[in-house]
Amino acid sequence: MDELSPTEDPSIALVVDLDGTLSRTDTLHEALLGLATREPLALLKLPLWLSEGRAELKAHLVDRGVVDPETLPMSPGVIAMVTAAREEGRPTALVSAADHRQVTAVAEATGLFDEAYGSAEGLNLKGTEKAAFLTNRYGPAGFDYLGDSAADAPVWKAARRAITVGASRRVRQVAEGANPAAHHVEPPEGRAWAMLRAMRPHQWSKNLLLFLPVLAAQDLGSFPTVLIAFVAFCLTASAVYVINDLLDLPADRAHPRKRNRPFAAGDLSAVTGIAMAAVFLLVALILTVIVGSPRFIALIGIYFGLTFLYSLWLKRELLIDVVTLAGLYTIRIGAGAAAAPVTLSPWLMG
Template identity: 40%
Template sequence: MQTLSAGLEKLGSNDLRSITVDLDGTLVFTDMLHESALCCFKNNPLSIFMLPIWIFQGKAKVKKELALRAATLDVGCLPYNLQLIDWLKIEKGNGRKLILCTASDEKIAKKIAGYLDIFDEVLASDGALNLAGQNKAAKLAARFGDNGFDYVGNSTSDLPVWKKAKEGVVVSNSRNLIKKAKLHTSVKKVIYPTKLNFSSWVSALRIHQWLKNLLIFVPLLAAHQANNSASWIVLFLAFFSFCLCASSVYIINDLLDLQSDRNHPRKKFRPFASGEIPIWVGCLLAPALILVSLFISQFVGGGFLPWLAIYFALTCIYSLGVKRLILIDCLALAILYTLRIVAGGFAIDIPLSFWLLAFSTFLFLSLAFVKRYAELKSHRRNTDEKVHGRGYVASDAPLIEQLGISSGYASTLVLALYLNSENVTRFYRTPEFIWGAVPLMLLWISWMWLQAHRGNMNDDPIIFALKDKLSTVIVIALFIVFIIAEV
């Protein structure tokens, strides 16, 4: 009887012992200080000048001020630790009391607790006390006593808290942290987040998008100077400079577009949106990439650097707001594509013809419309619903399709008119063979839009074309046509 009584008493104490849960990096795979800062500075860039004043008043004050200015922060789309949440729901069903205990500001913590609706209480920083490390340990020990609670954490700053806890849950891939946690408390469970790997960095830098920068080489080929080795070297330097600049912009765009990406069925898995790569890493990596890009551009010469700067400025403007302007966003994308060709021409001092610029503008405008149409196509078919982060509604899809097809055919018309220009007879020995390029271009434009119409197109037509077999065949056929016409 005594043994049974002791067992029931022990079971009852476990049931009554509260589970305190950390927020940043534990309940969510991100840091709410960084999230609120990004949201605050995005809404009001001038507020960054207030940051030194807040820092002087303490970290808790910084969190409070940022939380007050991050009203548009959508906690419903944050990258939550679903494995942990499922376990917490089971424990709550067993009668355990759940407490969200975090160093994040109480305004954000209560908002998240209200959204999840599983916590019985919230303990958080209040603008005066930063509830982290020793402060958190002292607060919980005073509230529940030593060994009077269990704690779920993810970092070395949680070690003082685990020391006061009866049992602990570790959310981390770090063997060293798990080992240290076991020295401080009884670790009953370890939750392993998704590991940061090489593919995460490839995705963050959008290395597959570097293929678009091959447009830099178009002026050299269009001018029939493919045998100029010095120009090839210059353009390779320009290519890598452009790639690093583009990756910098992609990171900036991802950071500014976190909430839109998290509401997208596929983009929510991007490294920054999913919390796989911390926000602060992106904030350091983006300027580092642009600095290296500018350094490489010094060796390119010509008029390349001003056009690189124009491209960077326009892409930043696009990310900050132009992409939300209906139709103008597609025109901006077409200009950004064409700027790659312009930059390549200035890098090797080759003048660009009217025909090349007109053809590329119409062609890339069509591809920009494909990109936007694909997004609308994958969106829920609610004719009155606005696409998150864009200026379009789902019912705009048919109009975008018409505009895109018209632009694509217009590019083919420019190519046909080019065949009657004097440049053709100057560059090609048998220019009549180039007429074969016209039906090939019509076929490719029609094929791309047919795939988009059927819902087979991802939201990037360039990447789709690189993987598409018919597109590959058409590109080879175009190459053969121009070779025959020249030799």
């Protein structure tokens, strides 16, 4: 079923999960990205923190800063449901496995919840622990639960009604198996278009400069090799764009145009972004080895380093910004000559 009845029992609480449900993103992943940006060396402590338990890991991350609730991409459908529940006089609660300080901050920022509970020392509010907590708080079947993950199955089983938000078909089946009174809202959108947008293919045209040396030398026999080099450059560039978007999430969400980018808008998760960047770089590395030119390998390595630094820092420095962009254009031409290989015409380098 996809519709909820218009009139609800006012004694039944509406309990909402945070990550992936109220928020279209995961605050744990965002906290890790924030740590990577602010204190990259602190990432070395992650194994130690994780050895203490997941709740303790989240606590350590929140100690270094709560993810700003104002920047989180919220689900309009969930907000509408919570608002409707409040108008009906139903108690509303935000209950999440995220650190209790993060959950409280989000609840206070939205102003939509009567109660807020999160993980604390020795308690990770997820799965069976969350189900037991909610049953103890609201009674058996005394609440409806909105979630998005298969890990919510014990909670849905304990709830009066299971409600999935943006869930995959598999998660919907899990919810229906756990609770016959299952409802589904906000069906998941196709991610292919969002992934393509995150790759920014319109920027690949700059890499057409790789073909200039071959065209100038009229060596069309080297075209297939340069085409492989071109794809390697495009994938490398896309990997950098994805990494940059992940590290710039708070700034992008505060920007009127950039807030609609796939990661900032919550259309793609941080985990998806990391996987995309890793795959792009791996395939680019394989293609680079296929090209086989040591000079090309060196140039694409320099290109990756410069574009990464440009995205993180150099683009904010006016003079360095111009010099870096000019250098990147030169690297593309040099890489095309190295891939062919052909002698680089002096007039191409200006």
